[in-house]
Amino acid sequence: xxxxxxxxxxxxSVRNTPDTTSRExxxxxxxxxxxxxxxxxxxxxxxxxxxxxxxKDKLNLRVEADTLTIEGEVSIPTPxxxxxxxxxxxxxxxxxxxxxxxxxxTAKVAAEFRNGVLSLRIPKAEHAQPRRIEIKVS
Amino acid sequence: xxRSLFSRDVFxxxxxxxxxxxxxxxxxxxxxxxxxxxxPALNIGGTPQAVQIYAFAPGLxxxxxxxxxxxxxxTIAGERPSELPASDDKAAVHINERFxxxxxxxxxxSDDLDPNGVTADYRExxxxxxIKRRESAQPRRISIQ
Numbered sequence: 001x002x003x004x005x006x007x008x009x010x011x012x013s014v015r016n017t018p019d020t021t022s023r024e025x026x027x028x029x030x031x032x033x034x035x036x037x038x039x040x041x042x043x044x045x046x047x048x049x050x051x052x053x054x055x056k057d058k059l060n061l062r063v064e065a066d067t068l069t070i071e072g073e074v075s076i077p078t079p080x081x082x083x084x085x086x087x088x089x090x091x092x093x094x095x096x097x098x099x100x101x102x103x104x105x106t107a108k109v110a111a112e113f114r115n116g117v118l119s120l121r122i123p124k125a126e127h128a129q130p131r132r133i134e135i136k137v138s
Numbered sequence: 139x140x141r142s143l144f145s146r147d148v149f150x151x152x153x154x155x156x157x158x159x160x161x162x163x164x165x166x167x168x169x170x171x172x173x174x175x176x177x178p179a180l181n182i183g184g185t186p187q188a189v190q191i192y193a194f195a196p197g198l199x200x201x202x203x204x205x206x207x208x209x210x211x212x213t214i215a216g217e218r219p220s221e222l223p224a225s226d227d228k229a230a231v232h233i234n235e236r237f238x239x240x241x242x243x244x245x246x247x248s249d250d251l252d253p254n255g256v257t258a259d260y261r262e263x264x265x266x267x268x269i270k271r272r273e274s275a276q277p278r279r280i281s282i283q
Contacts, residue, residue: 039222039231041223076192
């Protein structure tokens with residue numbers, strides 16, 4: 001009786017381990033939320049995000065199903081032995097997640113990254129582009 | 139403290155609350171106010187030889203940035219043009235968080251700095267200013283005879 005419960009509990013703990021570690025990891029790598037502008041026009045959505053201090057190779061953009069994740073790591077070369085005396089940017093990471101809507105064509109996302117500003121253009125799918133609806137008058 | 143009974147602007151009330159909370163943490167705020175939340179965000183660090191200032195100012199033309207050091211007071215000023223569409227365009231602005239407009243940030247630094255030893259560069263949206271300390275202020279090893 002005791003043995004089985006021990007086995008069962010150890011099993012559940014084994015199954016739970018990766019889950020909890022990933023959750024802890026998420027809590028540990030706290031990130032700043034970059035300010036963004038989101039503008040929608042007839043053909044699509046433009047998103048601009050301020051990510052100062054992020055190198056081009058440290059920027060990570062992901063589209064999974066209907067979520068867009070923007071992640072960037074701040075990497076600023078500092079002289080050796082520097083002691084921070086004042087910091088308004090206190091975390092080395094940016095992260096922001098958006099839920100996209102289904103009329104957006106995630107396969108055609110275009111991204112540009114210049115001077116710490118990310119510009120994303122997400123076009124609307126062909127069938128979702130606006131069409132003028134004829135009104136018939138009988 | 140008198141406060142209008144008619145103040146029902148939720149956002150300004152939240153701003154005030156945030157200020158009061160910050161003030162209770164910062165024991166003595168500087169005469170130039172609480173810098174936090176301003177544009178550009180600043181990080182400051184130092185070594186025995188120099189002071190390093192990092193201003194997080196993305197999307198600027200470095201040629202139009204004004205950086206001035208006067209009697210130990212550093213001023214960073216410039217303008218970030220708005221990239222939002224004009225209101226008559228057929229576009230909807232859903233989120234508008236990025237800073238636009240003129241900015242000026244003033245920081246008072248220690249007085250052992252050498253105004254001739256200033257370097258500034260702009261990379262990946264970060265303005266880095268390095269200011270050397272005066273020779274006389276640098277730590278020296280004193281040899282014992």
